[in-house]
Amino acid sequence: MRLLLSLQSPPGAIQEAVEVALDAGYQHFNCAYFDQSKAEIGEAFKRKMREGRLKRDELCVVSKLWNSFHAPQDVKPAFLKSLTMLKLDYLDLYLMHSPMGFPNINGVLMPQKDSLLLQSDVDYVDTWRAMEKLVDEGLVKSMGVSNFNVSQLEKLLSVCRIKPAANQVELHPYLTQPELVEYCKSKGIVLIAYSPFGCPALPCHGNPSGENSPVPLLENPTVKEIAQKHGKTSAQVLIRFHIQRGIATIPKSITPARILENTEVYDFHLTHTEIQTLEGLDCNTRFIKWNLLGMETHKHFPFSDK
Numbered sequence: 111m112r113l114l115l116s117l118q119s120p121p122g123a124i125q126e127a128v129e130v131a132l133d134a135g136y137q138h139f140n141c142a143y144f145d146q147s148k149a150e151i152g153e154a155f156k157r158k159m160r161e162g163r164l165k166r167d168e169l170c171v172v173s174k175l176w177n178s179f180h181a182p183q184d185v186k187p188a189f190l191k192s193l194t195m196l197k198l199d200y201l202d203l204y205l206m207h208s209p210m211g212f213p214n215i216n217g218v219l220m221p222q223k224d225s226l227l228l229q230s231d232v233d234y235v236d237t238w239r240a241m242e243k244l245v246d247e248g249l250v251k252s253m254g255v256s257n258f259n260v261s262q263l264e265k266l267l268s269v270c271r272i273k274p275a276a277n278q279v280e281l282h283p284y285l286t287q288p289e290l291v292e293y294c295k296s297k298g299i300v301l302i303a304y305s306p307f308g309c310p311a312l313p314c315h316g317n318p319s320g321e322n323s324p325v326p327l328l329e330n331p332t333v334k335e336i337a338q339k340h341g342k343t344s345a346q347v348l349i350r351f352h353i354q355r356g357i358a359t360i361p362k363s364i365t366p367a368r369i370l371e372n373t374e375v376y377d378f379h380l381t382h383t384e385i386q387t388l389e390g391l392d393c394n395t396r397f398i399k400w401n402l403l404g405m406e407t408h409k410h411f412p413f414s415d416k
């Protein structure tokens with residue numbers, strides 16, 4: 111079970127959502143460096159453990175190293191900050207958020223819109239080597255990446271001491287990335303699909319790239335028709351789509367009823383034809399905009415090769 115938590119939630123809502131999710135049997139919790147909700151997530155874990163209703167080894171807690179901390183000397187301090195906020199003494203999975211390093215200017219997360227300033231000259235291989243030391247020190251169980259393309263994975267695999275266990279990328283029927291999926295499977299790298307519902311909370315949702323953009327995923331008539339046939343919701347079909355493709359997914363919700371709804375995905379099967387129909391909706395639409403702030407000029411921008 112996966113749960114992603116919103117950055118824009120009112121105080122207390124995240125702790126409540128995590129407690130609802132823990133009670134519902136969720137085990138995998140995905141966070142990011144800049145996610146201010148980590149303190150509330152940590153508080154929910156601590157409370158359930160104090161009450162004797164949760165053991166640490168039943169959890170899979172994931173966080174990410176943000177782009178501003180790619181310099182080897184910045185890796186451990188950034189990691190420890192996340193760990194402390196989560197009130198834990200190790201993480202199950204630690205991901206490099208993207209292959210693109212930003213300069214660390216006093217810990218500022220997003221550099222100014224100036225493509226020259228956006229690039230740090232640290233190579234992600236050196237960042238990875240610093241992350242490997244966290245495993246050696248027992249602070250992290252497994253390491254992975256996020257938003258890496260095939261050639262970046264190839265480069266990492268050719269030099270790394272510890273192989274990336276996972277690659278967290280945007281995946282849904284509008285962006286199925288068959289070559290990346292095939293490659294990761296062939297190398298035993300687990301794919302984790304983010305934005306499985308096409309990120310409906312984004313202002314650009316449903317209009318990500320202008321006039322000819324597709325309808326919001328949750329409202330797509332094909333998705334709705336398949337859902338209706340199975341007596342399920344569009345959200346449940348979109349989660350099931352990943353499960354049957356052998357891909358982990360991290361639907362995000364802070365709404366208790368939806369947190370429960372998103373677990374009810376193990377009592378139906380999509381047919382092979384339905385999976386193919388959903389894959390046929392692919393229009394190479396990326397909802398998460400990594401090409402803002404001139405990022406597409408970064409030498410490690412991952413999305414120009416498919």
Ligand SMILES: NC(=O)c1ccc[n+]([C@@H]2O[C@H](COP(=O)([O-])OP(=O)(O)OC[C@H]3O[C@@H](n4cnc5c(N)ncnc54)[C@H](OP(=O)(O)O)[C@@H]3O)[C@@H](O)[C@H]2O)c1
Binds near residue numbers: 279307345346
């Ligand atoms: N690795 C990366 O580079 C990367 C990049 C971008 C984003 N992310 C992660 O993605 C997260 C954002 O997730 P997302 O918004 O892209 O994810 P999403 O899972 O595609 O969509 C989440 C949205 O769907 C709604 N929702 C959840 N369950 C639903 C249901 N059953 N029916 C209808 N609506 C439902 C949620 O609303 P409520 O919460 O109001 O219920 C929320 O607005 C961030 O927190 C971030 O960690 C990762």
